[in-house]
Amino acid sequence: xxxxxxxxxxxxxxxxGAGRSAVAAAAYQSGEQLYNDYDGITHDYTKKTGVxxxxxxxxxxxxxxxxDRQTLWNAVEQAEKAKDSRLARQLIVALPTELTMQDWQxxxxxxxxxxxVAKGMCADFAIHDTDGHNPHAHIMLTVRPLDANGKWQxxxxxxxxxxxxxxxGFTAAEFRQAQSEGWEKLYKYRNESGVTGWFTPxxxxxxxxxxxxxxxxxxxxxxxxxxxxxxxxxxxxxxEWRERWAEYINRALEQQQRSERVTxxxxxxxxxxxxxxxxxxxxxxxxxxxxxxxxxxxxxxxxRADNKLLRELKSTLQKLTKAAEYSISRIAQALETLRDKIIxxxxxxxxxxxxxxDYQETRDKITPVLRDIHAVExxxxxxxxxRKNMLAEKKACGILHPIRLHQLSGQIAALTEEIEELRDKxxxxxxxxxxxxxxxxxxxxxxxxxxxxxxxKLTEQxxxxxxxxxxxxxxxxxxxxxxxxxxxxxxxxxxxDIRREHTxxxxxxxxxxxxxxxxxxxxxxxxxxxxxxxxxxxxxxxDKAMRREYExxxxxxxxxxxxxxxxxxxxxxx
Numbered sequence: 001x002x003x004x005x006x007x008x009x010x011x012x013x014x015x016x017g018a019g020r021s022a023v024a025a026a027a028y029q030s031g032e033q034l035y036n037d038y039d040g041i042t043h044d045y046t047k048k049t050g051v052x053x054x055x056x057x058x059x060x061x062x063x064x065x066x067x068d069r070q071t072l073w074n075a076v077e078q079a080e081k082a083k084d085s086r087l088a089r090q091l092i093v094a095l096p097t098e099l100t101m102q103d104w105q106x107x108x109x110x111x112x113x114x115x116x117v118a119k120g121m122c123a124d125f126a127i128h129d130t131d132g133h134n135p136h137a138h139i140m141l142t143v144r145p146l147d148a149n150g151k152w153q154x155x156x157x158x159x160x161x162x163x164x165x166x167x168x169g170f171t172a173a174e175f176r177q178a179q180s181e182g183w184e185k186l187y188k189y190r191n192e193s194g195v196t197g198w199f200t201p202x203x204x205x206x207x208x209x210x211x212x213x214x215x216x217x218x219x220x221x222x223x224x225x226x227x228x229x230x231x232x233x234x235x236x237x238x239x240e241w242r243e244r245w246a247e248y249i250n251r252a253l254e255q256q257q258r259s260e261r262v263t264x265x266x267x268x269x270x271x272x273x274x275x276x277x278x279x280x281x282x283x284x285x286x287x288x289x290x291x292x293x294x295x296x297x298x299x300x301x302x303x304r305a306d307n308k309l310l311r312e313l314k315s316t317l318q319k320l321t322k323a324a325e326y327s328i329s330r331i332a333q334a335l336e337t338l339r340d341k342i343i344x345x346x347x348x349x350x351x352x353x354x355x356x357x358d359y360q361e362t363r364d365k366i367t368p369v370l371r372d373i374h375a376v377e378x379x380x381x382x383x384x385x386x387r388k389n390m391l392a393e394k395k396a397c398g399i400l401h402p403i404r405l406h407q408l409s410g411q412i413a414a415l416t417e418e419i420e421e422l423r424d425k426x427x428x429x430x431x432x433x434x435x436x437x438x439x440x441x442x443x444x445x446x447x448x449x450x451x452x453x454x455x456x457k458l459t460e461q462x463x464x465x466x467x468x469x470x471x472x473x474x475x476x477x478x479x480x481x482x483x484x485x486x487x488x489x490x491x492x493x494x495x496x497d498i499r500r501e502h503t504x505x506x507x508x509x510x511x512x513x514x515x516x517x518x519x520x521x522x523x524x525x526x527x528x529x530x531x532x533x534x535x536x537x538x539x540x541x542x543d544k545a546m547r548r549e550y551e552x553x554x555x556x557x558x559x560x561x562x563x564x565x566x567x568x569x570x571x572x573x574x
Contacts, residue, residue, distance in 0.1 A: 007249070007262035008136070008431035009242045009426065017084030019416050022073040022140070025088065028417035029126045029138045030054040034070045041410045045417075050130030053105055057112055057123045063150045070214055072122060079152045088140050089232075091241065094431065095127065095135040096249055098258050107252045108137055115244050120145050120228065144230040151414060156223035160185050163200050169220055185217035197287045271332035293367075328487050331479065332494035333357040335390040336502045338476040341528055343506060345469035346526035346533075351519075352465060356458045359451050366448050369429055373441060376426045380419055473533050503527075 014020050023036035031051035035042045056067055066072040076087055095104045104127055112123045121141040129135040145153045159169040162183040168479035170178045175185070184200035189210040197210075198218050204210050231237060246264040253260055394408040435441045483491050511518045531537050 006090070006094050006096065006432050007246060007264060008263065009245050009430045010092040010427055011238055011241070012090050012092070013086050014090055014140070015084060015086045016080070016082070016086040019412070021421070022087040023070070024088065024413045024417055025420075026069055026073045026124055026140060028414075028421065029124070029128075030069060030464050031126075032069060034073070036077060037074045040406070041413055043413060043417075045414075050128050052101065052127045052129055052135075054124070054126035055105075055109065057109070057125075059117050059120050059146065061120075061121055061146050061150050062146055066122060069124060072124065073140075076144075079144060086143055088512045089143050091139040091141070092427070093137050093139070093245055095137055095430050096253065096260065096262070097133065097135060098260050099252055099256060101127075101225075103252050103256065104135065104137070107248050108139075111245060111248045112139060115241060116141055119424065121231070121232070122146075130425075134425065134428060136424070137423075143229065143232065153226055155229050156225050157415060159220045159224040161218045161220060162186065163203075169224065171224060171567070172296060187212050187217055188214040198284070223367055225563055229414065244384055250265075315562060328490050331483060332491045332498065335491070336498055337477060338472055338479065339534065340502055340506045341472045342469055342476065342530040342533065343523075343526045344510070345465050346470060346529040347500060347510065347522055349462065349465050349469070349499060350522045350526060352458055352462050356455065356462070359458065363448065363451050363455070366433065366444060366451075370441075370448065373429045376422050376429065380422045380426070383415050383419050383422070387412060387419065390415070403571070417564045469533070474536050524527060 014025050016024055020037055021038065023034050023038070024041070024043045026032075027034040028045050028048065029051075031045050031048040031054070032042040033042065033046050056069060056072065058066055058072075066075060073088075080087055096109075099107070099486075108125055108127070112125055116123045116139070125137055125139040126569065127137050129137065144155055147153050157171045159171055160175060161167055161169055161424060162175070162178060162185050164181070164183045167186075168178075168183070170183065184202060186198040186200060187204070188196060189199050189204050189211050190196045191207070191210050196213070199207075199210065225233075242264040246262050249262050253262075390408055390412050394405060394412065397405050397408065399405070405551070430436060430441055433441070433444050435444060507520075507523060510523060517536075528537075
């Protein structure tokens with residue numbers, strides 16, 4: 001089975017509308033001190049821990065001086081004039097703990113170069129690991145393309161609506177050709193009654209009472225997006241990045257001869273039929289009524305099936321021991337039935353151990369992550385409240401206290417970046433549990449409660465099964481002690497004769513009880529454990545029973561072996 005490493009890929013936009021700046025984000029990401037020309041704030045994160053590596057990669061047309069982080073992101077800030085401008089795109093990706101720092105650097109460098117810079121984006125990325133077991137990378141990308149001379153291109157162009165029987169949009173450059181083909185721009189007109197409408201000059205000339213009220217022609221609301229920007233902002237690009245990042249990770253894991261693999265696909269896309277955690281928890285019985293399988297009910301159902309099988313064996317044993325007269329055959333049957341009972345107990349103990357181990361692994365995986373998520377949520381809550389208070393103080397401060405105003409602006413920017421980092425950390429922690437929302441995390445918490453309850457129940461079951469096995473062993477030893485010395489070999493021979501039938505019958509009952517969960521290897525292991533506790537591991541009756549069954553099925557091979565033995569003995573006597 002292929003092991004899976006953690007996969008996390010998140011994309012977000014850094015915008016002024018969200019109270020962020022590209023310079024502040026770059027400073028926080030790289031752990032450096034950068035000055036923002038746009039608002040005059042110095043962002044100093046030189047004391048930030050956990051930044052392991054940072055690098056800037058530029059396309060060929062970008063100015064060489066942009067290799068300096070402060071120069072690059074100030075150029076971005078300068079190009080955007082609106083108070084709600086989109087400044088940069090940020091990708092946050094988890095790095096597999098199975099790889100080394102050198103592997104991470106090489107993998108990131110190649111991914112950013114081939115999948116981002118080759119498309120014309122300027123890229124600034126850094127590797128973080130604040131707690132020693134959560135390595136990830138932040139990749140900041142420019143959202144405005146460059147022309148061949150290294151100048152920023154417009155993200156959108158004004159698009160004029162024109163009419164020639166139908167309406168169609170043209171940019172200023174396209175309109176020159178369109179005008180020669182009879183297309184005209186639309187302008188706003190009003191008639192004597194005050195009614196307004198949009199007409200071309202030719203259409204308005206047919207209605208002398210309509211007067212033009214505006215010099216500006218009609219245009220689409222948002223203009224036409226630069227095709228390069230449109231491609232960068234598309235869902236297709238995001239999906240391509242997600243898929244390609246998974247390929248880079250798997251290639252790196254393969255090169256290091258690691259068996260783990262990742263996939264960018266969701267469970268639904270993979271066609272997995274895992275039971276969602278929402279179907280587990282306190283409403284288990286209601287789910288069962290609806291035809292769904294609840295983990296808690298499934299465990300109880302299995303315990304009841306186990307107990308039923310043990311009751312059947314106990315009933316058979318009681319019938320045998322109630323016989324009034326001493327019978328070698330009945331003693332042999334009783335011993336084999338007691339052995340069957342011990343095997344069932346051992347088989348259930350093996351299953352109990354496996355389920356306990358699985359639940360413990362689940363608990364050990366979930367508990368620390370949930371604890372970390374809770375701690376991060378509390379930090380986000382505290383820092384958000386602090387930021388809210390500072391924003392209120394800044395609003396009340398006004399322009400009469402410029403020094404305090406400047407100080408507050410810097411503190412608010414720092415808190416904003418810290419909150420974003422904490423949100424990224426929370427997203428990656430959720431991803432490690434295959435969660436993507438708070439509601440899914442809440443279901444994981446419910447699942448953990450069920451796991452703890454099941455572990456308690458399994459512990460109780462283990463104690464009962466152990467006591468039941470020990471009781472059966474004591475009964476076996478007591479029954480064996482009652483055999484007359486002269487009958488020991490006879491009892492043993494009978495047990496050899498009936499062993500195979502007992503084994504087949506017991507296997508059939510176990511298969512009927514556990515269905516598709518029946519494990520043949522566990523059955524064999526349970527037999528070995530049973531023989532060990534009753535002291536029959538040497539000169540095993542099971543081995544002799546198998547040999548006798550083999551000879552019964554293949555008598556010719558037995559005859560050949562006897563001839564070979566006879567010839568060998570004859571040769572030795574000569």
